[in-house]
Amino acid sequence: MSHSKFEKPFVALQIAVLTVSDTRSLETDTSGQYLIDALTGAGHQLAERQIIKDDIYQIRATVSAWIASSQVQAILITGGTGFSGRDSTPEAVSVLFDKHVEGFGELFRHFSMIEIGTSTLQSRALAGMTNNTVIFCMPGSTNACKTAWINIISPQLDSQQGPCNFVANLKKAEACGSRN
Numbered sequence: 005m006s007h008s009k010f011e012k013p014f015v016a017l018q019i020a021v022l023t024v025s026d027t028r029s030l031e032t033d034t035s036g037q038y039l040i041d042a043l044t045g046a047g048h049q050l051a052e053r054q055i056i057k058d059d060i061y062q063i064r065a066t067v068s069a070w071i072a073s074s075q076v077q078a079i080l081i082t083g084g085t086g087f088s089g090r091d092s093t094p095e096a097v098s099v100l101f102d103k104h105v106e107g108f109g110e111l112f113r114h115f116s117m118i119e120i121g122t123s124t125l126q127s128r129a130l131a132g133m134t135n136n137t138v139i140f141c142m143p144g145s146t147n148a149c150k151t152a153w154i155n156i157i158s159p160q161l162d163s164q165q166g167p168c169n170f171v172a173n174l175k176k177a178e179a180c181g182s183r184n
Contacts, residue, residue: 015163015171017077018051019043020070024058024084024093025144034146035082042153043080048161051076058084063096071100071135077174078161079137083144085128093141094128101132101139108140108156115155116148136175 021043023036033055040050052070056062063084070076084093098104108131116124129152131140138161142152163171 012164014047017048017161017171017174018075019048019078019080019161020051020076021053022063022066022070022079022081023053023055023144024063024081025055026057026090028055028083028144030055035144035149038146038149039080039082039153042150042158043161046158046162048078058090058092060092060096063093064100067097067100067139071137071139074175076137078170079139080157081139081141082149085130085141085143086126087128091128094130097139097141098130098132100134102135103133105131105133105138111156112142112148112152115151119147119151133170133173136173138170138174 021036021039023033025033028036036053036055040053044050051073054066056066063081067079067081070079081093081097084091084096109129112129113124113127116127127143127148129142129148131138133139140152140157142148159165160170162169
């Protein structure tokens with residue numbers, strides 16, 4: 005069943021983007037750039053962007069700082085969710101969750117199955133809530149970020165999406181402004 009948008013104002017969120025990669029730079033980070041273009045195109049604001057090495061403690065430190073910030077309502081993390089030796093995003097981030105958003109990984113793999121078949125089993129995409137901040141962790145490929153953003157994240161970060169979305173659960177979301 006499809007739910008249309010309710011008559012609610014759009015709330016622009018402050019969203020941080022983290023790329024976890026040992027090889028990407030600002031010039032080659034197509035996944036992080038896609039997420040920035042998508043979130044700003046949807047009317048949200050980029051709070052901060054970082055690219056860091058796939059190191060459990062660097063990831064955890066960066067995400068922890070954003071969780072503690074009153075200026076960040078959502079965090080998008082791309083990379084480090086696979087099974088290679090250095091992939092450590094789930095281990096770095098999941099211990100920070102107050103609550104796991106179990107359905108995100110399940111839905112991501114569902115949509116991804118349509119695109120890449122059983123290779124989706126190699127994705128450890130996950131999400132959670134911490135200190136009224138929602139965190140989405142997705143694979144590092146640009147196509148995976150598109151799949152996650154279009155099918156799951158964008159609707160759930162849209163205050164007009166019904167019957168429910170994450171915006172009401174996020175810290176100081178109303179302080180970021182709204183548009184009609």
